Amino acid sequence: MKRSDMCNDVDEKKIGKVVTVCGWVHKKRNLGQLIFISLRDRTGLVQAVIKQDQKDLFELAKNIKSEFVIGITGMVNARDEKDINPEMKTGKIEILAQDLIIFSESEITPFSILDKDVKEDLRLKYRYLDLRRPELQKNLFLRHKTAQVIREFLNQNNFLEIETPVLTKSTPEGARDYLVPSRIHPGEFYALPQSPQLFKQLLMVSGFDRYYQIVKCFRDEDLRADRQPEFTQVDMELSFVDVDDVIDLNERLLKKVFMEILGKEIKTPFLRLSYKEAMERFGSDKPDLRFDLEIKNLNEIVKNSGFKIFDEAIENGGSVRGFKVENINFSRRQLDYFAEFIKDFKSDFLANILIDKTGEYKSYLKKFLSDEKIKEIINLFDAKPGDSILICADKENKIVLNALGNLRNYVAKKFDLINKDEYKFLWVTEFPMFEWSEDDKRFFAVHHPFTAPMDEDIKFLDSEPEKVRAKAYDIVLNGFELGGGSLRIYDRGLQKKIFDLLNLKQKDIEERFGFLLEAFKYGVPPHGGLAYGFDRLIMLLLNQDYIRDVIAFPKVKDASCPLTNAPGEVFDEQLEELGIKIIKKDSGEEN
Numbered sequence: 001m002k003r004s005d006m007c008n009d010v011d012e013k014k015i016g017k018v019v020t021v022c023g024w025v026h027k028k029r030n031l032g033q034l035i036f037i038s039l040r041d042r043t044g045l046v047q048a049v050i051k052q053d054q055k056d057l058f059e060l061a062k063n064i065k066s067e068f069v070i071g072i073t074g075m076v077n078a079r080d081e082k083d084i085n086p087e088m089k090t091g092k093i094e095i096l097a098q099d100l101i102i103f104s105e106s107e108i109t110p111f112s113i114l115d116k117d118v119k120e121d122l123r124l125k126y127r128y129l130d131l132r133r134p135e136l137q138k139n140l141f142l143r144h145k146t147a148q149v150i151r152e153f154l155n156q157n158n159f160l161e162i163e164t165p166v167l168t169k170s171t172p173e174g175a176r177d178y179l180v181p182s183r184i185h186p187g188e189f190y191a192l193p194q195s196p197q198l199f200k201q202l203l204m205v206s207g208f209d210r211y212y213q214i215v216k217c218f219r220d221e222d223l224r225a226d227r228q229p230e231f232t233q234v235d236m237e238l239s240f241v242d243v244d245d246v247i248d249l250n251e252r253l254l255k256k257v258f259m260e261i262l263g264k265e266i267k268t269p270f271l272r273l274s275y276k277e278a279m280e281r282f283g284s285d286k287p288d289l290r291f292d293l294e295i296k297n298l299n300e301i302v303k304n305s306g307f308k309i310f311d312e313a314i315e316n317g318g319s320v321r322g323f324k325v326e327n328i329n330f331s332r333r334q335l336d337y338f339a340e341f342i343k344d345f346k347s348d349f350l351a352n353i354l355i356d357k358t359g360e361y362k363s364y365l366k367k368f369l370s371d372e373k374i375k376e377i378i379n380l381f382d383a384k385p386g387d388s389i390l391i392c393a394d395k396e397n398k399i400v401l402n403a404l405g406n407l408r409n410y411v412a413k414k415f416d417l418i419n420k421d422e423y424k425f426l427w428v429t430e431f432p433m434f435e436w437s438e439d440d441k442r443f444f445a446v447h448h449p450f451t452a453p454m455d456e457d458i459k460f461l462d463s464e465p466e467k468v469r470a471k472a473y474d475i476v477l478n479g480f481e482l483g484g485g486s487l488r489i490y491d492r493g494l495q496k497k498i499f500d501l502l503n504l505k506q507k508d509i510e511e512r513f514g515f516l517l518e519a520f521k522y523g524v525p526p527h528g529g530l531a532y533g534f535d536r537l538i539m540l541l542l543n544q545d546y547i548r549d550v551i552a553f554p555k556v557k558d559a560s561c562p563l564t565n566a567p568g569e570v571f572d573e574q575l576e577e578l579g580i581k582i583i584k585k586d587s588g589e590e591n
Contacts, residue, residue, distance in 0.1 A: 008044030283405020288479030485530030
């Protein structure tokens, strides 16, 4: 029996023709004189009918159960008007079976493919069954199509798709590397790439000018809803470009993706915010702009007010800030929860001003601030009757902004202030080049040590490194960092200065990056690039909450695979070949 059509392709145009379809039994109904079988393949469903007078066929069909794999040959027939199923693409026809074959039987599945309420750990343990669900198959179809659209766009824009190594050298870039021991070189290790960063720069040195790949990357870090230990990047690098060139190209790419995948016209150019502005207005370097709740600085209004918490915050270089929530007067219970919520972000103070429907306000701050000061705050936010203002203060700006940024997101989700059908893009630019570590008493690169500084900030490298901004940029969508990149350093003298500032010793530099620096001796073009989190892009295109639902075989929170039980122990002989002994963490004993 050879298949002639996919299930969903059998429509009214096929009426009167004989077709053969194959797939899984989605549902069977035995009405005594008729047996109806809904057959499912990756395209969808089609219904077949077997009549009682087809004795051998009818007896065979009686033994069929859900998830049996079968093939059916038969004549396509128009359904009676009363039997049309508008929920199915093939709902106006049915196949009058002439032949039937059972390719394989199925035991009772651990959960019904039709059941939408199945615990995730069970779904992931039997992921191959979970993937039979039409909704998950739709996700992976869209993933496939998006990859094709991206490839098509980049190919048309003179990019070359070039693969880079998976077994490479460990060059720690923030997250932990996954290490792979070498049998041929005992005691030495490969690392799985966190990104193809160094290789794509080498491709620019090689003169390929425009490179891309859709590539697996690996980071040994804690998982969350939008993060996996192995993930896919759309990675690109370009020569002889500036920041505007990279941004323009990627806006055109995203415009094409959203039109071809969702049929949505997205407006370009996207809004651009500096890192400083994004943090001060939204408390995040990846702000969700689908709702307002913009943060405002109250320092000028409340300084020298006599309220100790405010005065000490401002005098010590911190701030007093807040945001307005329209048309909601929070309850005491809700306000108490908000105060507890911000403690997770090291903030201990949250005040509020509630304006009732008559325009009168209530606030704990009345004890400490004059009526005039409170009204100035209300006017700053242009607050109206029914609105609430939430205010945070701390001696560290970073704590205030982080607390309000996270509270802003929480309030928007909790009180349904987000338009989930909206797609709000923006670029966040001019990130700090360095961040100071109190533990290590030195600066670290915010992005990576090959990121170029802003030309006008190079003068601060020797005296005030904390003022230096990077030619780095993130593309943000609906509160998620969709991708990020930068222009790279191509001047050897400037690169050495950055390494010195990061307190990297020559030996460490040679050990980690020697092969790249050697290449830089032989002529380097100005270059820069960007990488998207491809899984995250698909999650956002589909409006899903979890990245696992757009990956065929994902890991769970502890980075394990319920399907294969990876990671797992290996045979002693394998360890012996690699010269490795396992030491139990708790006892220190060899195992």
